[in-house]
Amino acid sequence: MADLKDAIKEKSMNLQKEMLAKQFHDLSQANETGKKVVYTFVPGNLTELILSFDMLPVYPEINALQSGMRKKSADYIKDAEKMGFSEDVCTYVKCDIGMMLNGNIGPTGEKLPSPDLLLLSYTGCFTFMKWFENLERLYPGVPVAMLHTPYQEEGKIAQEQVDYMVKQLKEEVIPKMEQVSGKKFDPQRLSGMLENSARAEDLLVKVLESAKNVPTPIDAYFAGVYYIGPIFTAFRGTAEAVNYYHELWEEVQERMRRGLGPVTPEGELKEQKYRLVMEGPPNWTNFREFWKIFYDMGAVIVASSYTKVGGVYDLGFRHDPKEPLESLSRYCMGCYTNMNLPQRVGLLEKYVKEYKADGFLINSIKSCNSFSAGQLMIMREIEQRSGVPVGFLESDLVDPRYFSYANIKNRLESYFQMLEQRKIILRQEGVIA
Amino acid sequence: MDRLTEIVKKAETLAFDLHFTAARAWKQSGDHRVLVGYLPIYVPREIIHASNGLPVGIMGAGDRKQIIKGDAYYQSYICHLPRGIIEMALDDNLNDMDGFLFPAICDCIRNLSGMFKLSSKGKFQRYFDYPQNFDPAIGGIFYRQEMEKILADIRAINGQEANVEKLNHAIGLYNRNRELIEMIYSIRQEYPWRLSGLDTYYILRAGITIPVEEHNAMLEEVVDLIGEERGEPMDNIRVVITGSFCEQPPTGLIKSIEMAGCYIVDDDFMLGSRWIQGKINNTSKDPLEALCDAYLNQSTFSSAYYDVGNPKGKRLVELVKSRNADGVIFSAASFCDPALLDRPLMQKECDDSGIPHINFQYHENTGQFKVIKEQAGTFSDSIKLWV
Ligand code: SF4
Numbered sequence: 065m066a067d068l069k070d071a072i073k074e075k076s077m078n079l080q081k082e083m084l085a086k087q088f089h090d091l092s093q094a095n096e097t098g099k100k101v102v103y104t105f106v107p108g109n110l111t112e113l114i115l116s117f118d119m120l121p122v123y124p125e126i127n128a129l130q131s132g133m134r135k136k137s138a139d140y141i142k143d144a145e146k147m148g149f150s151e152d153v154c155t156y157v158k159c160d161i162g163m164m165l166n167g168n169i170g171p172t173g174e175k176l177p178s179p180d181l182l183l184l185s186y187t188g189c190f191t192f193m194k195w196f197e198n199l200e201r202l203y204p205g206v207p208v209a210m211l212h213t214p215y216q217e218e219g220k221i222a223q224e225q226v227d228y229m230v231k232q233l234k235e236e237v238i239p240k241m242e243q244v245s246g247k248k249f250d251p252q253r254l255s256g257m258l259e260n261s262a263r264a265e266d267l268l269v270k271v272l273e274s275a276k277n278v279p280t281p282i283d284a285y286f287a288g289v290y291y292i293g294p295i296f297t298a299f300r301g302t303a304e305a306v307n308y309y310h311e312l313w314e315e316v317q318e319r320m321r322r323g324l325g326p327v328t329p330e331g332e333l334k335e336q337k338y339r340l341v342m343e344g345p346p347n348w349t350n351f352r353e354f355w356k357i358f359y360d361m362g363a364v365i366v367a368s369s370y371t372k373v374g375g376v377y378d379l380g381f382r383h384d385p386k387e388p389l390e391s392l393s394r395y396c397m398g399c400y401t402n403m404n405l406p407q408r409v410g411l412l413e414k415y416v417k418e419y420k421a422d423g424f425l426i427n428s429i430k431s432c433n434s435f436s437a438g439q440l441m442i443m444r445e446i447e448q449r450s451g452v453p454v455g456f457l458e459s460d461l462v463d464p465r466y467f468s469y470a471n472i473k474n475r476l477e478s479y480f481q482m483l484e485q486r487k488i489i490l491r492q493e494g495v496i497a
Numbered sequence: 498m499d500r501l502t503e504i505v506k507k508a509e510t511l512a513f514d515l516h517f518t519a520a521r522a523w524k525q526s527g528d529h530r531v532l533v534g535y536l537p538i539y540v541p542r543e544i545i546h547a548s549n550g551l552p553v554g555i556m557g558a559g560d561r562k563q564i565i566k567g568d569a570y571y572q573s574y575i576c577h578l579p580r581g582i583i584e585m586a587l588d589d590n591l592n593d594m595d596g597f598l599f600p601a602i603c604d605c606i607r608n609l610s611g612m613f614k615l616s617s618k619g620k621f622q623r624y625f626d627y628p629q630n631f632d633p634a635i636g637g638i639f640y641r642q643e644m645e646k647i648l649a650d651i652r653a654i655n656g657q658e659a660n661v662e663k664l665n666h667a668i669g670l671y672n673r674n675r676e677l678i679e680m681i682y683s684i685r686q687e688y689p690w691r692l693s694g695l696d697t698y699y700i701l702r703a704g705i706t707i708p709v710e711e712h713n714a715m716l717e718e719v720v721d722l723i724g725e726e727r728g729e730p731m732d733n734i735r736v737v738i739t740g741s742f743c744e745q746p747p748t749g750l751i752k753s754i755e756m757a758g759c760y761i762v763d764d765d766f767m768l769g770s771r772w773i774q775g776k777i778n779n780t781s782k783d784p785l786e787a788l789c790d791a792y793l794n795q796s797t798f799s800s801a802y803y804d805v806g807n808p809k810g811k812r813l814v815e816l817v818k819s820r821n822a823d824g825v826i827f828s829a830a831s832f833c834d835p836a837l838l839d840r841p842l843m844q845k846e847c848d849d850s851g852i853p854h855i856n857f858q859y860h861e862n863t864g865q866f867k868v869i870k871e872q873a874g875t876f877s878d879s880i881k882l883w884v
Contacts, residue, residue, distance in 0.1 A: 148841035150858070152574070152832045186629060186803075190604045193629065193803055194838035200805050201842055208805045212629040214639070215607060228639045232630055404624070405611020430574045433834060437579065438608035440570050441615060458572065 074327045076312040077291045083308065085172055087298055091120055092174035100245050103179040103199065107373045108187025108213050108396035110237070112257040112301035112383070117245040121298060122176060124195070128159040130171035132348030132462030140166060141463055154191045154431040155463040157198070164202060179206050181244045183237065187213040188373070188401030189434040209240040213396040219407050221397045229393035255385035257301030262382040267309035268296060269377050274316050275366040276419050281319035283326040283333070285342045285365035286355040297374050301383075328359050337362035338483050341415045343442065344427040344435050345370045347459040350467045354459075357473055361480050367415035369408070369435075372400035376411070401434045409445045416450040423453045423483050430460040453486055455479035501722045504715060505696045512702035513561050515585060519707045520553045521593045529655040533647075534594040536582070536609070537743040538602050538801055539772040540625055541788050544644050546667035546709060547659035548651040553594065554705025554769065557581040560747045560862040562588075570612070576832040577860040578744035579609045586618050595654050596621035598647065602743060602801035603835050621650040627792075629803040637789045644785055664784035670709045672776045677716035678704075679771070681723065686762050686820055689735065690728040692719070694761030695751045701767040702745075731758075734880045735822045738764040739813060739843065740829035740836040742799060744861050753866035754826065757873035758881075762820045765799075772797055800835035809839065810846030817852055823880045826873070827856035853880055 094101050100119040104110065106126065114121045131137045140162025141155055147165070149158050163169070170176040182203070184196040200208050211232050214225040238249045271292060275284045282292065292312065299305035319325075325333040329352055342365045347354050358364070375381065381398050384391035400408070416424055424446045428436050440456070447454045457475055460466035490496045498506070511519055517532070524530045531550040535542075542552040558564065558581030566587045567580030585591055596619045599610035613622040626643055628636030648659055678701060685692055692700075700719055704712035738754070742765040755761065774795045778787040796802055798809035817825060825847055829836035840856065847854045855876045857869055 148844050150829075150837040150840065152858070153834050153837045157838065184803075190602075190607070191834055191838065194800070194835065197804060197808075198838065198842060201808075201845075210629055210803055210805070212636075212803075214626050215601070215624055217610070217624040217626065224639075224642050228628075228630075228635065231635045235632065235635060236630065404614065405608055406614050408611075409615065428572055430572075433575065433604035433608070436572060437575055437605040438570075438612050440572070441612050445615060 074291075074315060076308065076315050077327075079308060079311060080291050080295050083295060083299065083304060088170050088172040088174055088176075091122060091170065091176055092172075094120060094177040100180040101177045102181045102183050102241075102244075104183040105185050105187065105189075105192050106297050107189060107399040107401055108185040108211070109297055109374065110183065110185060110211070110392055111297060111299075112254055112261055113237070113241065113392060114183070115301055116250060116254040116257055117241050117247050119181070119241070119245050122179065123297060124160040125156050126294070126297070127163060127170060127176070128156040128462050129348045131159050131163055133351055134171060135349065135464075136163070137349060137462035138464050154195075155461050156431060157191060157195045159462045160195070161198065161202070178203055181240060182206055182208040184208055184210045185213065185396060186211060187396050188215075188399050191434070207240050207244065209237045211237050211396070213402060216397060216403050216407060219404055221394055225397060226390055226393045229396065230389045233389050233392065251388060254388045258383040258385040258388055258391065260303060260306050261301045262385070264296065264300060264305045264309045265375075265377045265382050267306070267313045268292070270313055271309065271316050272367075272371070272378055274320060277320055278339075278420065279323065279325050279336045280339070280364055280366050281316050281324060281326060283328065283364050284371060285346065285368035286328070286351075286358070287326055288365075288368055288371035289346060290351075293371050293374065326364055328355060330356055330359050333359055333362070333364055335362045336364050338422045338480060339364060339366045339420060340423050340425050341366065341412060341419060341421045342368040342370070342425050342427065343412055344439065345429050345432060345461055346427060347467050348462050349460075349464040350469065353469060354467075354472070357476055361476065363480065366419040366421055369400050369412065372411075374399065376400055376403070379411070405438050405442065409442055409449075412442065412446055413449050416446065416452055421452060422487070423455065423479070424450065425455045425457065425479070427457045427459060430458065430466050431463070432461065453479070453482045455482075501692070501719065501727070504719060504722075505699055508696075508699040508703035508715065511706050512699050513559065514706065515558060515562055515590050517553055517590070517593065517706060520551055523551055523708055524593060529657055531595040531651055531655050532593055533596050533598060533651065534591060534619070535598040536600060536606055537769060538600055538799060539769040540598050540600055541644060541792070542709070543664060543667040543671050543777075543788060544648055544659055544785075545651065546670065547663035548648060549655055549657040550595075550651050551708060552705070554702075555582060555585070555591070556702065556705070556745050557861050558585055559745060560749070560864065564862070574832055575605060576744050576830045577862060578830065579605050581861065582609065583612070586613070586616070591618065594619050596623065596650055598623050598625045600625045600801070601627045603833075606743075620654055623647060623650060627801060631793045633789065633793060637786075637793055640789050640792055641785050644788065661782060661784055665779045665781065668777050668779040668784055668787065670713065672779060673713050674704065674709050674716065675771060675773060676776070677713060677720055680720045681716065682763060684720070684723050688723070688726070688730075689733070689760035689762055690730050691723040691726070694755055694764065695748060698748070698751060698764075698766050701770055704770060705767070732881070733758045733760045734824060734877045735760045735762045735820070736824050736826050737762060737813070737817050737820060737822045738766070738826045738828050740827050740833075740840065741766050742768040742836070744830035744833060746828060746859050747861060747863050749866050750828070750857070750859055750863065750869060753870040754873045757870045758877035759826070759873055762822050763816055768797065768799060772799070800839045808842070808846070810843040813843050814846050814850045814852065817847075824853040824855075824876065826876070827854060829856070829858055831858045831860055
């Protein structure tokens with residue numbers, strides 16, 4: 065196991081910590097303040113719509129990953145398995161159900177309120193449907209609003225798919241939100257929020273694309289999920305989110321001016337030996353150790369797919385205040401896990417080229433078929449198309465039984481040796497300096 | 498060999514012919530014929546039939562093919578079915594298929610559609626999305642559009658138009674098919690010893706490899722034959738098997754359950770062929786609408802179908818009662834998220850209704866059944882003792 069000292073933090077990290085702490089505090093007070101609570105998922109989330117009804121969103125995946133980081137997930141998973149859930153199935157689901165069985169205590173130690181509405185944004189992951197069918201039985205009487213997001217089967221979003229989603233929003237989702245919140249849908253308010261979303265999205269893309277710089281000022285995977293992305297989902301549509309991304313973008317620009325590398329919990333990554341593109345979710349139970357292996361080897365992730373499950377904004381999508389429901393629909397359908405495999409391969413290939421990556425890595429997650437099924441083929445395609453060395457790791461989201469530090473470290477060491485060899489050859493051939 | 502044994506033998510051969518000889522022969526014996534391979538669970542086969550196509554069920558390689566290349570495409574924690582299908586695709590077993598349909602039952606099958614796209618297998622590779630909204634004006638329209646895409650895919654290959662008459666004709670044929678299958682299950686409910694669960698499985702599975710007309714003829718004969726007394730009743734318990742709708746259990750597993758003293762009075766092995774409950778209107782001026790109505794209102798319970806408002810656990814309990822079964826065997830493929838995530842809820846419903854149950858996990862190529870046989874035997878004994 066790695067030896068970990070106190071984590072080094074940037075101003076934006078502290079800001080996000082405060083924002084999240086306030087969010088969880090507001091949630092813990094929801095019963096007193098009378099705010100209604102909506103459980104929903106990150107991919108295809110309708111945060112602005114929820115906020116426009118003055119309701120508070122809760123994201124069970126985020127709770128699960130937080131439980132993983134706080135070393136609570138192992139017990140939660142065991143409790144869910146005792147209830148009859150198989151060892152084979154998604155550990156986010158088991159962790160969430162285990163957390164609920166243990167009093168639903170959130171990441172800040174405060175109790176999370178029960179849902180007033182289960183908003184099943186069924187986007188890019190089959191398990192979401194099963195997850196909420198289970199929650200519906202565990203919270204009897206709580207209404208469920210189903211929003212079925214059609215898959216980008218043809219590699220594009222068709223108008224009839226948009227129409228299907230808009231109809232569901234109008235006939236199923238919004239009426240249930242009105243009923244639960246006791247408020248009328250206010251399209252103008254929603255549009256105002258979408259304006260904020262688009263502003264934050266512009267800034268987020270700038271931050272993510274700063275990794276095209278050599279050296280990169282950010283890590284687009286570990287830092288991407290640790291402090292760049294989370295604010296985005298829970299606060300999108302608010303002025304705070306816009307402020308946060310302004311702050312972050314300032315910080316990133318400053319790093320670029322000074323030629324600084326990414327901040328990591330171990331300090332600044334000074335020597336960037338390897339630039340990588342990463343596919344797949346991270347492991348959360350040993351997140352910092354996992355990150356540290358890369359840090360120790362001078363490797364930085366310049367682009368990743370997991371940071372796109374909440375939206376692939378770098379492909380140009382922005383929420384559009386002029387067409388609020390259409391743009392929410394297009395947003396849902398555009399999320400990474402709702403893209404078909406050829407689209408995913410195309411995106412990853414583009415990342416390898418545009419971010420001048422030396423290699424492509426997959427962290428394959430036992431729990432997650434939406435990502436994992438087909439990844440070995442994705443790997444071959446990227447290898448063939450881009451010619452960079454590819455690597456394959458295996459772990460899990462929040463089940464510590466499937467994170468083997470020694471195994472992952474060994475595999476990565478061999479992989480980095482391979483990258484080093486390739487660099488030597490490319491240097492000898494005069495391809496790189 | 499008596500006639501029923503002959504039929505069962507033929508059905509077994511057809512069911513496990515991974516070269517789809519009968520389907521290929523059908524294609525060669527006429528013009529503009531297409532073969533459309535579909536994966537579990539359900540597709541409206543009627544529209545393929547009406548387009549001069551033969552829908553061919555691809556249920557995986559089972560234990561009839563050694564998987565070597567397929568394993569290189571899948572991690573150990575993914576179910577077995579897709580690796581068998583990739584093996585078949587790489588070994589040219591599927592070369593005569595003109596197109597493929599991947600129904601929306603899970604992320605594995607969904608991503609497999611992308612793998613077929615990446616390798617350009619067949620002239621089309623279509624993910625067939627089931628609407629999870631059941632309002633005819635919303636989900637119904639979406640479903641219709643999904644069907645229209647398939648019709649267009651086939652039309653682009655053979656130029657055949659599925660008109661009202663052809664669609665209604667196909668609907669009538671598949672109505673009869675489902676009716677005959679249900680007749681077999683009804684007879685077996687009363688007299689399960691007349692046709693074993695395994696033989697029933699062969700007969701149903703054969704049906705997804707041949708034209709429906711031929712399958713109907715086979716089923717008619719079977720219904721006649723098992724209408725007469727045959728075999729000997731045994732002191733067995735009666736079970737419903739659930740959770741095996743996609744990756745199919747190895748036949749050894751079905752045999753072991755039966756040998757352990759269980760009559761399988763219902764199951765979801767070939768759920769796609771039994772998906773629609775009852776008849777679909779075959780006299781409509783708008784047969785696609787009739788098919789939409791059937792999907793929205795007559796679908797059976799399934800892990801692929803959003804069930805809030807009509808929970809599948811309750812429907813399972815109703816099935817157990819209507820089949821007069823003594824218990825339930827939850828039998829799912831390892832790593833099958835849809836089946837395994839539904840299991841706790843369904844088990845709870847069984848508990849609440851006092852229905853005993855056990856569960857197994859398997860791979861389609863599992864070869865050892867000793868433990869399963871023992872467990873099923875103990876289950877059977879305990880029910881005989883206490884019920
Ligand atoms: S066996 Fe289950 S997980 Fe595997 S492809 Fe079928 S439905 Fe999906």
